[in-house]
Structures are given as structure tokens and as C-alpha cells.
Amino acid sequence: MVSSYYWANRDREKLPDFKSWCLSNHRLVDRNHRQYFIGDQCVIDHFIRFEHFTEDLQDLEKKFPALTGVANLFAGMTAKKGVRPKSGPSLVELFSAAPEVDRLIRKRCRFEIETFGYQGPRLEDT
Template sequence: MKTSKTAGTSLEIALSKYCGPDDVITPIQLDDEAVRASLGYPGPQNYLKPRRQYTPRDHFRLMRGRKAPRTFYNHIPARDVRARVGKAIWESYLKVSIVRNPFDYVVSRYFWAHEGQEVSRTGFREYLMSKPKVLHKNRRITHIDGTKAVDFMIRFEHFGDDLTELAERVGLPRDLHAEFSALGAKKGVRPPHATTDEMFSGFSEGIELVCAIYEEDIAEYGYAVPSG
């Protein structure tokens, strides 16, 4: 379950190396697809809806020049995955995702959303308070009806240890983390000085908002709450 702003694209590229012809690989951004292709890894496959499943609306959209309908897509929510793979696969497969300190996540997302624009602490505050739905994005991907639907969470802050454990668990090479680290997709947007403590300094409303939505993650993974 690929969450947002958690190094998911780099992990996706690394994992695609080990996919076979029957596995599902969804498209990513063109520059990231170029990286995947340069490494000789499999690209997008098995993600489009079979023609035998087309609805009249699907045919109409194709006639209007729209893209072919997809069964799977980038950042697809857990609810949709469950509906499309069926009960047997959903209940028997290991479901994996990446979790990140929610305070750190929202700062990273702010800079990503405003790349090339003027940014500031004031702008960050306005962004978070006017668009609190950004905090729900990853929760929608990993949870169904408010309950976590993932079996194994890779902690963004402990990627090396957790990815090595995952590799051992599913039979992938122990050096999978080294392959992942060499990719570094989408890095370099957030400036080094924009720490979580700095961006949330004096911003008690934002801290309270994040705590309310991510109470579960803060408690389960021991994430520190900015002093404000």
C-alpha cells in the first residue's frame, strides 16, 4: 500500500526488479520510469482493466480519447485493493506499507506541493489549516473504516532495519536496502533547515490537528510531538 512522501517510489522501483510477468506494476512519473528502465527492471504491467470487464462508460470514455480504464493505480487505497484482488488473495497475502512521523510528513508534503514557489513558516501554517485533508491521504491508503489494513509497516525513520526484516520474511536478498538507497527518487525538494521543530514552532493549532488525526501512529511508533 504505497503511501505518499515516504520514499515509496524508490522502494517500488527496487521491488519491481523481483517482479515476474504475472505481477502487477503500476505506472509512476515519467522521470522515475526512466530510472526504472535504465536499470533494466520491469515497467508497468497488468494494471489495466481487461476489456471483457469494460462497462458502457469505459467504452464511452475511450471513444472520447480518454485513457484506458485501470484496475490498479499509483497510491491505490487499501479498500480498492481489497475489492479488486478478491477475498482469498487479500486475506492470504502479506500487506506492506510505509509509515512516517506525521509531523515530518506534512512538512515534507508542504515543500513538495510548493516546489519552485516562495515558502515560509506562515505559508506552511496556512497550507495545513486550510487543507487538513492532506493528513488523511495516507490514512485512506493504509486503513479501511478507520482500522489499519496493513500487516507489516516499514518505519521511514528505521528503513534499513525494517526493510531487511521484510526481505528476510518474504525471501528477497538481504541487501535490498542497499538497492533502495541507491535510487533516491524525488529527493532534494525540502531544504535542510526546515526541520519539524522549526516549522511547528509556535504553531499549537497545527500540532493539535496532527495529534488528533494521527493519535494511533504517535502512540504505536513513539513519535515525538514538537514542543510548539
């Protein structure tokens, strides 16, 4: 959701309030589910995650040797680079100011959190 927030607002001079933007765009939280679920059944055999992109592609190459070289084709890809500002609020600061958004993500992305072992930021008391 943080990446979506920065991407959607990349051309704005001033960023909107994170909490308000996320709650107004809550449909984005679980938008990938329609791509890998049919009903309640996950139909994906192999996930490729941005944070483990090369490693996951290499694992796919091992499973399907005909795909050897795919990881090299994507080695220079920078799909999520340069959009989030180098300075600004941390994840902890963003979500501490928006605990409703944190709860929404934890609820609607439970599959990803449990499947991939994701952990959200430890929120500060505000």
C-alpha cells in the same frame, strides 16, 4: 505535513505561510489512512517507514526470504532528499507558530504516533 509543505511549494520563489497552507490542505494530514485501514481496522502486516527504510526492508526480507535483496535494490533511493531547504525555520519554530496544526496532526495521526512512538517537537511559547 512538513515534507508535503516543502514538496508542494518546491517551485515557488517564496514559501506560503506554513500555518495557512497546512490548514488549507488539512486533507493531507491523514491521507495514508485510506491505504492501510478498512474502516477502523488496520490491515497492514508490515510497515516500511521512510526514516527506517533500509532496516524495515531488511526485516521484511527476514520474514519473507524470497524478498532477499530488495533492500539492496532501494539502497540508493533518495525520495525525500533535497526538497527541504538546508536553512530556514526548525520544526519547533514552524509548529510553535502554528499550534493549531500541531494539534490537528496529533489528533488525526494518533495511530502513527502511538504505533511508531513518534514524538513531535516541544513547542516554544509564542
